[in-house]
Amino acid sequence: MKKEIGPEESKISGGWIETEDGFSKDETYNRIEYLTENYLEKLAVDKSGWEILYRAPNDGRFWVKWFPQSEMHGGGPPELKVIEANEAKKKFSHG
Template sequence: MKCACATLYRLDDAEARHYATEHLQRLAVDNETWSVTYECPGTGRKWLLDYPHSEYHGGGPPRLRQLDFDGTPLEVVLKDPDL
């Protein structure tokens, strides 16, 4: 699979799971929060796969977000540069 880590910062649903399993390397699993941290083997960028809809069965569809150097999802940084 071609690396898109320089141009993507978020994927949802099946695209999130596919990109994570086909391109990224798993670093850590947090069973308490149902999240998995991944790293791109080519760029070293970190990603977080989580399930933001805890009210749904199984946590709902997955969400994959790229993290900045502090571990904050990039979409949060892009929305509010003062964070």
């Protein structure tokens, strides 16, 4: 598993693998969990509680963890995507 985010990456999408017992997390889903728990710096949560803002320590880029398949249980697998600083300020300032 790649434990950092490379400069060429701008979106990391997790997925599920169908198994005999249902579904399990794919390698990218596990990587997103690792990155958000051990690598990225958590900065803010949006008003809905479904989007979380992070900053990458290697290059300072802002990343949002969100769940693009909202129709699925728990929002489906997570995705990390780069977000511009001005968009992050607008989306994550609660005042």
